[in-house]
Amino acid sequence: VGKHFLAQLSSLLPQYPQLTVSLISRSTKSLYMSNFNDPGLNLSTWEQDLSKSPQPVLDIHQTLAHLSSAPGQKKILVDNTSSPEIASTYPLFLKKGISIITPNKKAFSGPLSSWQAILSSAHSPQNPSGGHIYHESSVGAGLPIISTLQDLMATGDTIQRIQGVFSGTMSFLFNNFAPASSSSDGSSINDNDHHHHHQSGGPKKWSAEVQKARDRGFTEPDPREDLNGVDVARKLVILARIAGLGVEGVDAFPVESLVPQELRVCESAEEFMARLPEFDGRMEDVKSAAEREGKVVRFVGSIEMASKDVRVGLEGFEKGHAIAGLKGSDNIVSFYTERYGENPLVVQGAGYVSSLLLAS
Ligand SMILES: NC(=O)c1ccc[n+]([C@@H]2O[C@H](COP(=O)([O-])OP(=O)(O)OC[C@H]3O[C@@H](n4cnc5c(N)ncnc54)[C@H](OP(=O)(O)O)[C@@H]3O)[C@@H](O)[C@H]2O)c1
Numbered sequence: 265v266g267k268h269f270l271a272q273l274s275s276l277l278p279q280y281p282q283l284t285v286s287l288i289s290r291s292t293k294s295l296y297m298s299n300f301n302d303p304g305l306n307l308s309t310w311e312q313d314l315s316k317s318p319q320p321v322l323d324i325h326q327t328l329a330h331l332s333s334a335p336g337q338k339k340i341l342v343d344n345t346s347s348p349e350i351a352s353t354y355p356l357f358l359k360k361g362i363s364i365i366t367p368n369k370k371a372f373s374g375p376l377s378s379w380q381a382i383l384s385s386a387h388s389p390q391n392p393s394g395g396h397i398y399h400e401s402s403v404g405a406g407l408p409i410i411s412t413l414q415d416l417m418a419t420g421d422t423i424q425r426i427q428g429v430f431s432g433t434m435s436f437l438f439n440n441f442a443p444a445s446s447s448s449d450g451s452s453i454n455d456n457d458h459h460h461h462h463q464s465g466g467p468k469k470w471s472a473e474v475q476k477a478r479d480r481g482f483t484e485p486d487p488r489e490d491l492n493g494v495d496v497a498r499k500l501v502i503l504a505r506i507a508g509l510g511v512e513g514v515d516a517f518p519v520e521s522l523v524p525q526e527l528r529v530c531e532s533a534e535e536f537m538a539r540l541p542e543f544d545g546r547m548e549d550v551k552s553a554a555e556r557e558g559k560v561v562r563f564v565g566s567i568e569m570a571s572k573d574v575r576v577g578l579e580g581f582e583k584g585h586a587i588a589g590l591k592g593s594d595n596i597v598s599f600y601t602e603r604y605g606e607n608p609l610v611v612q613g614a615g616y617v618s619s620l621l622l623a624s
Contacts, residue, residue, distance in 0.1 A: 265367055266344035274307035286334055287327060288314055294322045300335050324353050331362050343368050352378065358385035358395040367401035373498035376512050379505055403499045404595050407613050413506055421601045423507050427566040428597035429590055430499045432615025433490040434563040436482050436593040441473045442551050442560045444588040470547035471540040482593055486533035491522040497576045500565040504574050507567060511574060520577025554580035560588045586610055
């Protein structure tokens with residue numbers, strides 16, 4: 265994400281001549297302006313410049329000092345890590361009027377007190393000198409989920425329920441394992457909706473779908489990190505808090521893990537993948553149970569505002585439901601509100617930006 269961010273920024277710089285990139289870090293290297301009278305960092309050569317940088321690596325507190333001493337009225341920290349340590353320092357930046365842009369979920373889905381510390385340090389009518397904080401991509405990657413929710417609330421609508429598929433990986437797995445229309449991924453032919461009770465092209469094994477997703481780079485190196493539901497739970501915490509529920513964290517509501525209990529102890533991802541086929545029967549049962557009700561199974565997150573009920577896990581959907589008809593690794597989020605009534609506002613699209621995948 266960091267690399268692609270810099271590539272996008274590079275193409276935008278001509279439009280923003282007043283913008284200077286003063287520091288670029290990865291965990292083991294830093295590259296920064298040691299004299300603010302010099303020109304800013306060169307975004308065409310940053311990768312080589314960073315890798316051969318002789319400068320000492322700056323930790324996040326030294327980064328704060330660097331930005332604080334930089335001239336200029338508006339300063340921004342872009343955090344493209346998933347580091348909880350970096351996330352825990354956001355209030356320090358915000359209090360100094362430094363704005364933050366980040367896809368990192370940790371700060372917003374961690375302890376409620378951390379979230380409150382961010383809110384009270386950020387720019388607001390009561391705190392006009394605080395920095396701004398934008399984290400749209402922490403939920404739904406490139407899709408406008410957070411801004412849509414904030415906009416609905418700011419214009420006086422009442423949120424009743426939010427429900428969706430919040431993981432590109434889970435989307436891909438279930439759209440293939442239990443397609444709503446039997447030809448949805450093009451891998452089975454000679455079948456149509458009239459025959460949807462029959463398997464065609466051979467039964468789809470859950471473990472084979474996980475392997476396929478892993479081979480295509482749709483999962484974390486250890487797919488258990490996708491299958492345990494925690495990443496989806498973090499996104500639900502973020503949305504629930506924005507919607508006004510003071511959710512304590514990912515442990516405060518039911519999160520269904522698709523990692524069999526017996527495989528949580530596997531030492532390596534390879535051992536996990538090798539043993540996953542032993543458990544194919546369980547997912548097959550879940551799929552058949554849904555099919556008997558004319559439904560397909562999907563891994564979803566939901567927030568019920570009235571009952572304050574947040575949950576993450578498997579659920580069956582009628583085949584005509586928007587969630588059942590999802591394709592590829594798309595995400596979908598439905599906002600049920602007072603104004604939208606029975607027809608929710610739906611945001612749907614690529615869960616990853618494809619150029620990220622192509623390049624990685
Ligand atoms: N990939 C997506 O489609 C997507 C979508 C939505 C949100 N996100 C979020 O975006 C963030 C980045 O994702 P990614 O896929 O790009 O992850 P990634 O490939 O693991 O990259 C993380 C980068 O952060 C650097 N880093 C880690 N700790 C650091 C520290 N303390 N100081 C400086 N740099 C540090 C790492 O540097 P080294 O390489 O030197 O260790 C690495 O370059 C995550 O929070 C992720 O959840 C990603």
